[in-house]
Amino acid sequence: MVEPLFCTIEHLSASVHKNFVLNIPNLDIPKNKFITILGENGAGKTTLLRAILGQIPKLGLIFFPGLGEIEKISAHDRAKIMSFLPAHDHCAFNFSIAEFLELGFPQGVYLGSEEKKQRIERVARELNIPYEALHKPIYSLSSGERKKIFLGRVMIGDADAFLLDEPYSYLDPFNTQELIEHLKKLVAGGKTILCVSHDLRAAYRHSDYVIGIKNGEVHGYGTAKNYLSPEVIKELFGIVAEIVVDHRGQNLLILNI
Amino acid sequence: MNRQGRCTLSPGYFFIVCTLLLVIVIAVHTLWGLEGISQTEFFSDIFMPGSPTKHLSIEQFIFKDIRIPRTIAGLIAGFAFSIAGVLCQGVFQNDLASPSVLGISSGAAFFVILAYVFNFISRSWFFLPFVAFLGALSSLLSLSYFFLSRGRVSMKELLLVGFAISTIFSAGASLGLRHLIPSPIKAGEALSWLLGDISIRPLPMVVAYLPIVILLLIAAISFSRSMDTLSLGDDVAQSLGFEIKGLRIKLIALICLLEATGLSLAGVVPFIGLIVPHIARSFIGPKHRNLIFASGMLGSILLLCADLVGRTVNPPQQIELGVIFSFIGAPFFIYLVLRNRRTW
Numbered sequence: 001m002v003e004p005l006f007c008t009i010e011h012l013s014a015s016v017h018k019n020f021v022l023n024i025p026n027l028d029i030p031k032n033k034f035i036t037i038l039g040e041n042g043a044g045k046t047t048l049l050r051a052i053l054g055q056i057p058k059l060g061l062i063f064f065p066g067l068g069e070i071e072k073i074s075a076h077d078r079a080k081i082m083s084f085l086p087a088h089d090h091c092a093f094n095f096s097i098a099e100f101l102e103l104g105f106p107q108g109v110y111l112g113s114e115e116k117k118q119r120i121e122r123v124a125r126e127l128n129i130p131y132e133a134l135h136k137p138i139y140s141l142s143s144g145e146r147k148k149i150f151l152g153r154v155m156i157g158d159a160d161a162f163l164l165d166e167p168y169s170y171l172d173p174f175n176t177q178e179l180i181e182h183l184k185k186l187v188a189g190g191k192t193i194l195c196v197s198h199d200l201r202a203a204y205r206h207s208d209y210v211i212g213i214k215n216g217e218v219h220g221y222g223t224a225k226n227y228l229s230p231e232v233i234k235e236l237f238g239i240v241a242e243i244v245v246d247h248r249g250q251n252l253l254i255l256n257i
Numbered sequence: 258m259n260r261q262g263r264c265t266l267s268p269g270y271f272f273i274v275c276t277l278l279l280v281i282v283i284a285v286h287t288l289w290g291l292e293g294i295s296q297t298e299f300f301s302d303i304f305m306p307g308s309p310t311k312h313l314s315i316e317q318f319i320f321k322d323i324r325i326p327r328t329i330a331g332l333i334a335g336f337a338f339s340i341a342g343v344l345c346q347g348v349f350q351n352d353l354a355s356p357s358v359l360g361i362s363s364g365a366a367f368f369v370i371l372a373y374v375f376n377f378i379s380r381s382w383f384f385l386p387f388v389a390f391l392g393a394l395s396s397l398l399s400l401s402y403f404f405l406s407r408g409r410v411s412m413k414e415l416l417l418v419g420f421a422i423s424t425i426f427s428a429g430a431s432l433g434l435r436h437l438i439p440s441p442i443k444a445g446e447a448l449s450w451l452l453g454d455i456s457i458r459p460l461p462m463v464v465a466y467l468p469i470v471i472l473l474l475i476a477a478i479s480f481s482r483s484m485d486t487l488s489l490g491d492d493v494a495q496s497l498g499f500e501i502k503g504l505r506i507k508l509i510a511l512i513c514l515l516e517a518t519g520l521s522l523a524g525v526v527p528f529i530g531l532i533v534p535h536i537a538r539s540f541i542g543p544k545h546r547n548l549i550f551a552s553g554m555l556g557s558i559l560l561l562c563a564d565l566v567g568r569t570v571n572p573p574q575q576i577e578l579g580v581i582f583s584f585i586g587a588p589f590f591i592y593l594v595l596r597n598r599r600t601w
Contacts, residue, residue: 053496079498092350092488093543103486107498153489157497 006031006161006192007052007064014051014058022047022216024060029211034183034193036203036224039213040237045196046087048213049163052194053084079106083159087166087196089150091138097124097149098134104153123152126182128175143170151179161192168199180206200241204228204253212236225251266540268547275554286331286561287324289569291316323456326463330455331564332557333463333470334523335533339556340477341515342530343537343549347484348508349404351412352538353593355531356393356516357586358416360423362525364396365389365516366451367426370433373447390517396422397509450524453578455564458522466518473515474553480508481545488543526578528586529556535593 005028012024022044029035029052037045050056054070062070064081073081083104091100101120105111111119124134127148138149147170154162162183168176180202183193187208197203203210203224210228212219214236220227233241233253240256299317313321342355349359356362365388371377372388403418430451438444483504486494491501519526537551560578563585567576 050492055492055495075495075500076498079496082496084493084496086490086492089493090490092490093352093538095485095488095543099485099542099544103489104497107483107486 003033004031005029005065006033006194007062007070009052009060009062011060012051012058012062013060014047014056016047016050016056020044020047020216022051022213024048024218027211027218027221029192029194030209031192032187032190033208034187034206035195035209035211036207037194037196037211037213038198038200038203038228038236039219043213044216045213046165047216049084049165049194049196053082053163054078076106076108079108079157080159082161082163083154083157085150085154085162085164085167087169089146089153094137094139096135096137097129097141100138100149101152101156104156106157106159109157119156119158123156126155127152128178144172144175147171148175155186160190161194162186164193164195166197167195168197168202176202200228200233200237200255201253204243204251228253268541268551271541271547271551272554275551275558278558279554282558282561282565283328283332286328286565287320289565291320291324322460326458326460327455327564328561329460329463329467330458330522331561333466334455334519334526335529335556335558335560336553337470337473337515337519337556338523338526338529338560339533339537339552340474340549341512341519342556343534343545343552344477344480344484344508344512344515345530346534347487347545348505348512349415350488350490351415352535353412353416353531353590354419355528355534356512357423357525357527357529358531358590359400359419360396360421360426361393361400361512361516362520362527363423363426363430364394364399365392365520366525367429367433368392368395369450369520370430370438370447373443374433374437374439376439376443386517386521389520390513392426393513393516393520394510396426397513401505401509449577452580453524453526453582454575455523455560455578456568456575463522466522470515470518473511473518474550476511477515477549478546480504480511481549484508484545485543523560523578526560526582528582528590529560531593532582532586532589533559535589 007029009024009027009029013021015021020042037048039045047056051058052062052070054062054073064070064073067073067077067081070078095103098120101123102116105116120134121131124131129148129152138146141149147167151164151167154164167179171179176199184206187193205224207224209221210224211221212227212232219236220232230241230243233239242254242256244252244254246252338356345354345356345359345361346352348354368388368391369385372384377384377388399422400419404415434444434447434451438447483499486497486499487501487504495501533556534548534552537548537555541547541551563578563581567578567581570576
């Protein structure tokens with residue numbers, strides 16, 4: 001890859017549990033792209049995200065151009081580069097939606113209250129959270145609505161990259177589609193999206209790059225159309241897939257489940 | 258206000274109502290049952306002693322030397338306990354946590370009884386806050402030893418380990434109280450401290466705590482933004498640029514200081530740190546910047562009310578604060594546990 005890089009991973013060996021290690025000899029993650037990380041359960045996708053975030057002990061280097069190795073970057077700067085959505089997000093107290101979104105501003109961001117309010121309203125609009133709902137307590141929301149405010153929390157701080165662990169879970173097809181469109185817009189606006197997902201069809205159709213992870217190692221990576229062939233899907237997940245061309249001439253990934 | 262919602266009361270109104278209530282409660286607490294307060298000289302004699310020949314009446318002495326220290330002690334203790342409760346719930350990201358539920362009060366109680374056993378506490382009450390602080394710290398540290406490294410803790414684990422710690426320290430305190438304190442007078446003093454009592458505190462000591470509690474309040478409020486973010490969980494708060502470990506340690510130290518303040522003035526008053534933050538949160542929401550101060554005010558009001566009840570139900574006998582709060586607090590705790598069976 002010759003594009004500008006978001007980060008470079010060298011000789012990485014990271015683990016969250018004693019009996020699992022993620023080993024990556026070398027991996028470049030491009031900047032300003034929509035990248036999907038695919039792999040079966042327990043393959044090490046979340047471990048990769050957490051290693052990039054600098055949240056777990058590791059050997060090896062994760063190097064951010066212009067900033068240096070992740071461990072040398074201050075927590076404050078890390079929050080400016082990337083914003084993280086865990087797979088199971090939660091909140092200990094019953095904030096209102098607006099209050100909750102406000103929590104997403106990273107430390108050291110000093111915006112006026114009017115500016116903050118505008119940002120909150122803008123993000124809510126982008127994620128189809130109705131304005132009237134902003135004062136609603138978050139514990140009254142359904143799982144899907146909850147997912148949207150968690151995504152909003154991630155996006156409110158305006159980081160360079162969004163690391164999303166299963167952003168589409170709990171969302172209905174319409175909201176998934178809207179979210180993907182919004183993520184693509186963000187990429188067009190200069191952001192980097194690095195998302196862990198099990199939605200193969202969306203990964204094939206919408207992401208720029210795909211990274212396949214299997215048994216704690218990188219199986220392969222490349223542009224979605226090049227890398228994500230039926231053979232690769234068979235190797236990654238053990239399922240049968242086909243690529244067909246629809247009447248508009250678009251390639252679609254079909255799963256024969 | 259429904260089960261999941263909350264009153265939409267603006268913080269401004271809430272604080273006005275609280276201030277009014279507080280003024281009323283203070284007035285009733287200091288003046289209730291005193292005769293002669295309707296005369297205009299009653300206060301001017303006390304506060305502006307113009308003629309040295311004029312002697313104060315017994316009622317005036319009671320007001321000056323007993324009621325005022327008692328009211329201030331209750332005010333500060335209620336304030337400190339409630340803020341400690343808010344911080345506890347924030348640190349453990351759990352609205353069932355509170356100093357008494359987690360065994361922090363018991364730890365302090367055990368240390369104070371130990372101090373009585375070794376005759377460490379003199380009449381000046383000077384050592385009490387230090388001993389209480391060490392006790393609170395020791396039980397909070399033993400609790401943190403289990404949890405700090407593990408990030409989010411399940412409610413069950415937290416409450417059970419807190420319960421176990423509380424039981425150990427309570428057993429130690431009972432042992433000391435029953436068998437080891439040398440003089441019966443000291444034992445009586447220690448027992449009334451264990452049950453929560455603000456009746457015999459000298460005025461200079463009580464007033465000395467005022468600046469301390471104000472400093473602690475400012476410190477607590479300065480952490481409010483970080484504590485809001487902490488409720489998203491450790492990993493997310495970290496990814497937002499917050500330094501979690503240092504924050505936790507500072508907050509734990511602050512909780513111990515607040516507890517020590519409350520304990521020195523009022524003895525052990527269980528459950529106040531659990532109940533008050535809940536009430537405050539249901540009115541003005543969980544954002545800590547308002548919540549901390551609101552809880553402090555509500556705590557003062559509640560503690561003074563409880564003291565008022567305790568001393569007027571069956572005079573001249575007094576019902577201790579700890580007894581009253583246990584009767585209110587334990588059922589409230591059960592209610593919270595049942596209510597908390599939610600999917601979040």
